Each structure stands twice: as structure tokens, then as C-alpha cells.
Amino acid sequence: MEVYLDNNATTMIDPKVLDEMMPFLTEKYGNPNSLHKYGSATHPKMVEAIDHLYTGIGAADEDDIIITSNATEANNWVLKSIWIDKILNGDKKHIITSEVEHPAITATCKFLETMGVEVSYLEVNEEGVLDPQTLRDALRDDTALVSIMWANNETGKIFPIKEIADICKEAGVLFHSDATQAIGKVKVDVKEIGVDMISFSAHKFHGPKGVGALYIRGGVSLTPCFHGGEQMGGKRAGTVDVASMVGMGKAMQLATNPMAIAYEVNHVGMLRNRLEAAILEIPDTIVIGGTENRTPNTTLISFRGVEGESMLWDLNRAGIAASTGSACASEDLEANPVMNAFGSDSELAHTGVRFSLSRFNTIEQIDYAIEQVKKAVERLRGISSSYAYSPKNHVSGLGAH
Ligand code: 7TS
Secondary structure (H helix, E strand, O other), X not given: OOEEOEOOOOOOOOHHHHHHHHHHXXXXXXXXXXXXXXXXXXXXXXXXXXHHXXXXXXXXXXXXXXXXXXXXXXXXXXXXXXXXXXXXXXOOOEEEEEOOOOHHHHHHHHHHHHOOOEEEEEOOOOOOOOOHHHHHHHOXXXXXXXXXOOEOOOOOEEOOHHHHHHHHHHXXXXXXXXXXXXXXXXXXXXXXXXXXXXXXXXXXXXXXXXXXXXXXXXXXXXXXXXXXXXXXXXXXXXXXXXXXXXXXHHHHHHHHOHHHHHHHHHHHHHHHXXXXXXXXXXXXXXXXXXXXXXXXXXXXXXXXXXXXXXXXXXXXXOOEEOEOOOHHHOOOOOOOHHHHHOXXXXXXXXXXXXXXXXXXXXXXXXXXXXXXXXHHHHHHHHHOOOOOOOHHHOOOOOOOO
């Protein structure tokens, strides 16, 4: 059986999304900026796509949603524009983020540090989320931006985004959130939360790869990321990939309507809980960050005495795709930085396996995965000289600091 449980890395494209895209990859190939009928033939579906994006995240007419190539571009844009606008050309010096952001944020911040920007990488608490008080303590008069993720890609932990937004508003500091792992998994309503900017990628919610967006609240201005033509109101030049944009709009509609979110919470959540509960019956397993306040599709589980990578290979042979953490970092066998950030001991930091589900998984697949995980753990612990079962290790929650 084939079981894909790496949906936080990417998702399969929904066939309904592909259907919407196909005409724009074939006969409707016009450039939307052309004045002839080939150009105008793209307009109705582009307008529809934008409508789906606005509805999906609760944006208002005065706000902007700019199509980008992915969340990485959107994140880079925000950080680099704030640097240009408020630090190079303003009187601010400081950016705040967390230590468990995706590299699209942390690597960009590291780059900005080489340009003289001061960055605070806030620690997360034992639950793996930012304590609002930590943010209050870190804010300075010269803070230009706070960028904190909506939900973590490795653990699925949901950050206290409303409190963070309120603190930023009170301090008069712009607040950006990388919502890449939140869209389609939990309700993302930019107005309800009061966030200034959010980033996301379509391929995380059954849309195509290579397309994403940056939401910018009305009244917030950012230096354009690409200069050139007048596309996207001059804020992001370059001919729009119509098929991808239409696909992202459809994917957003399918993933964020209230029925879809209810299905994610109830059905996908039930499958995740079934998988997790069965795995936790194996001695010496823990859920990193605990089980509260997570996206319904994700669990990051540590199997003491089992290298995460070895586990992945065994599962791969059995037809199951999982991850040791972010695929963007999976080439090197460094301990998982997110697990390190949680204060897990160094042995545990190498033993995390992330299972991330989607609405396309079935109960049969999950039961097969449970069986194969149990087999893999038994085999790998059997050949591991360092593993010795100890009842004190059989805890759920965070584990040792
Ligand atoms: N932000 C977050 C929170 C992410 O999880 C990812 C991808 C990105 C940004 C970058 O998305 P892209 O579409 O621009 O590449 N995260 C992962 C992951 O967890 N495993 O593989 C990719």
C-alpha cells in the first residue's frame, strides 16, 4: 500500500484544482495584460481566483493580496522591504522573530544581520510556542517588525496569534505571520486577528507548486520586491502565471470554506489521533510539544533509541512517506533545530518523525501505517546497541530538558 504522510512538505494537487488550471495551460494562453481577446479570456477566472483568496483569509477590499512564486518569496519580500523602508531609510534597527520559524524567515534574518540589522530570535516555551510575555519583553522603541509563524511546520503547534497581534498593535509595530502551515488546517481570518501581513504557498493546501501570496493590510506600504511591468499594481512585476493563480484560488476555496475546515478538524484530526494513539502504545515514544493546540493533521513523534532517518528508510520501503522534519533541511543529518529549540535532549533531537496527513488519507492507510511503524521500531531497536527500555522514559509530553 502507498501512504503519503508528508503533507507539510507538499500536498497532492486536488483533481478539481487541476481541472480549473488546464484551459490556461492549453488554449487560454494569453498574457492577461494584452488588449486582445486572448488576454481578456484570462480575466474572469483571475478575478474569481482573487475573490477566493480574499474570502479564504477574510481580507477586505482595501487590502492587497499579491501573487508571488511561493511563501519563501513572500517572506523574503516582507523582511527585505521592511529593512529598506524602516531601517535603511528610517530610524528603526530591530526585527523580532522566533527561533522555530522556517528557514525562509530565519535565513533571511541571518542575511539581514550581515547588513547590520539587529534580530531577536525568541525562544519558545515547553509547549513549543511563543509565550506572549517573551514578545512584550523583547519589543524595543526601534523594533520595525515582528514576524511570527501562525502554525509550526514540524509540530503543527498553533501560536497565540491573536495575543501577538494585539501586543504588536499596542506597541505600534507591524506584525507579519508566516501562515503557510495554517491555511486549510485552521481558520485563518486576517481581520479577526488583526495581522498586517501573511504569507502562504498554494502547494501546502492541494494547489500547484510555484505559486503563493502575500496579504498586505490596507494602509501598509512595502517597497516592491520586483521592479518592471505594472503587474500586481506595480508591487510585483512579471507576467502572472495565470494557471497557477487560478489553481491557487480554487485550492483556497476548497480548503478554507467552513465545511472543509470542519472536515479537517473532524476527519483528518480523527485519523491523526488514531495514528498517534497507536504509536504512543509503543514504549518510549513521546509527542514533541505535547498534543494541545495543534493543526489537526500533524504529529511529531520521538522514538527513543531510533534514528529518525533510519525510521524513514524502513517506512519508505513499506510504501509510507513521512519526514524527520522540514524537507528543506532533510539533506543534512544535523539534529532537528525545532526539537533542539524545545530543549529536547540531544539524543531525542535525532529521533523525531513527522507524520502530516491530508484530506486524501483513508483509515485503511492509517491502520497500515500503524502496523509498519510498529514493525520498524521493533526492527531498529533490535539492532540498536544504545537502546534499553526504561519505564521512566515512557512519558508523553515534552520529555527531558
Ligand atoms: N513557511 C513555512 C512555515 C513552511 O512550512 C514552508 C515549507 C515554507 C515557509 C516554504 O514554503 P515554499 O513553498 O516557499 O517552499 N515547509 C516545508 C516543510 O515543513 N517540509 O518541507 C517544506
